[in-house]
Amino acid sequence: MQNRTTFMERINERVSSVENVLKKMEPVEELLERLAMLENNIYTTKKVLTFCEACLYMGVSESLLYKLTSAREVPHYKPRGKMLYFNKEELDQWLLQNNVPTIGAVTKVETDEKEEVKPYFGQKRYGRKKSNL
Numbered sequence: 001m002q003n004r005t006t007f008m009e010r011i012n013e014r015v016s017s018v019e020n021v022l023k024k025m026e027p028v029e030e031l032l033e034r035l036a037m038l039e040n041n042i043y044t045t046k047k048v049l050t051f052c053e054a055c056l057y058m059g060v061s062e063s064l065l066y067k068l069t070s071a072r073e074v075p076h077y078k079p080r081g082k083m084l085y086f087n088k089e090e091l092d093q094w095l096l097q098n099n100v101p102t103i104g105a106v107t108k109v110e111t112d113e114k115e116e117v118k119p120y121f122g123q124k125r126y127g128r129k130k131s132n133l
Contacts, residue, residue: 048085049087051083058095069084075090075094
């Protein structure tokens with residue numbers, strides 16, 4: 001019986017030590033969140049990005065960015081001939097180059113041009129009329 005109480009006491013001690021460790025880890029999670037926020041802020045203040053930073057900033061894989069740079073489709077710099085660097089403003093311009101207008105913008109352009117849009121079913125049709133049998 002005494003053996004069993006000491007066993008239970010040891011389990012309680014271990015559980016309390018695990019709880020203490022978990023309590024100490026709570027601030028670590030807050031620090032990790034804050035670190036992630038600071039990393040995001042770095043991207044907004046930096047003007048020149050490295051290759052890995054540009055991949056993260058653009059949200060593309062490394063292989064795709066290598067393909068784009070080798071095809072000279074994305075603006076980049078190689079100051080010493082090996083390492084790739086990117087200007088953040090040029091990347092932003094490149095990412096926003098092919099604007100696709102929304103439906104509201106298309107109808108606004110049509111009304112600005114004062115073109116009359118006729119419904120399809122109300123149009124006069126040419127050709128033979130079908131006879132009713």
